[in-house]
Amino acid sequence: MSDYGHGLLFGSFITPAAGAAKQVVDLAVTTDRAGLDLVTFQDHPYQASFLDTSTLLAYVAARTENVHISANVTSLPLRPPAVLARAAASLDILSGGRFELGIGAGAFWDGIAAMGGRHLTPGQGVEALREGIGVIREIWDTDTRGGVRHHGRYYEVDGAKRGPRPVHDIAVWVGAYKPRMLALTGAVGDGWLPTIEYLPRGVDSLPEMNARIDEAAGTAGRSPSAVRRVMNFMQVRFSATSRGLLDGPAEAWAEQIAGMALEHGVSAFVIGGDDAPTIERFGAEVAPAARDLVARERGY
Structure with a gap:
């Protein structure tokens, strides 16, 4: 069991579809009004049918009041790190400390190269990400x-001026699946941000993957609890009968979330689906119930 003791966070993963821009922003506003903690968007600058995520994040920050915002995750090969750092700090200042930095080594390398980025091997991508975070x-x-x-x-980088300073300590959440990326996450990341459907064995993969992160954290002189576990769930549904993970009644969702928090250390739960009623119910019924269950087990 690995309960790292973090408070629970809940959020949405919204598709940044350019052809449905109003709906995209409306879903972000719904997330905010539902009392959720995070609203996130995938970042694929080579995808012509998507809005530019950095622009979208700025617009959504201006349209919301409380929710934190993040890319899920930023494609570093097309976002120079020094420029990205200034953009992130600027958005954190403008939003009153509501920006977090989800970041990845890159994928879809042909698309990256088509946009002028470098075509790296996966191993090179890991090395470049470590440099970029630094x-x-x-x-x-x-x-x-x-x-x-x-x-x-x-x-x-040769003498770049420092700043601006973010309003709060921006968390760097790393999208990682393979051993070298998990080790990087443990060594330098503030969070691990994968998608449950992409894990080799779903929830059953978590003990082994957590162990890799924890080992790397220890080697780097860090506590494993320094790395928050943030998880995306793309296939979710409310229904009368429990049929699987986050597929059933709200009380079943809450119990499953509490179990993942207490047994596997997952403390942030981000749902896809692009459905306003699901987002609203997630905030109204699931989040408070899951928090109560975890608090009770922790003895709070």
């Missing part, structure tokens, strides 16, 4: 004097 944090670090200087294999 650059981002250096830009945010306004307590250190002097410019940022990084002369790496993938990124070159």
Whole structure:
């Protein structure tokens, strides 16, 4: 069992469809009004049918009041890290501290290359991500004097000014599945952000994957609890009879979520589906019930 003790977060994963832009923003506003904690959007700049996620995040920040916003996850190969750091800090300032940085090493390399990015191997992508996260944090670090200087294999920063400083400590959540990415997450990430349907054995994969993150965290001198486990659930449905994971009545959802929190350390639950009634019910019925169950088991 791995309960890392984090408070539970709940959110939505909305498809940034350019052909349904009003609906996209309306779903984000619904997420905010439903009292959820996060609204997230996938980031695929090479996908012409999608809105640009960085622009969408800024627009949604202006249309919402309380919900935190994040890409799920930012495609680093098409977002230079020093520029991304300034954009992230700026959005955090403008939103009153509501931005988190979901980030990934990149996928769909042909699409990335078609947009002018580098076509890296998966191993190179991991190395570049580690460098990129370091650059981002250096830009945010306004307590250190002097410019940022990084002369790496993938990124070159030669005296960039530091700042602006984010309003709050922006969490860096890493989209990771393979062993090297899980190790990177444990070593330098503030969170792990995968999708349950992409795990090899679903929930049964969590003990092994958590162990890889925990081992890397320990090797880096960090506590495993420094890495929040954030999980996407794309296939969800409310129904009268429980038929599977997040497929059933609200009380079954709450029990399953509490079980994942207490047994596997998952503490942020982000649902897809692009359905306003589901988002509203998630906030009204599932989130408070799951929080109560976890608090009771933890003895709060």
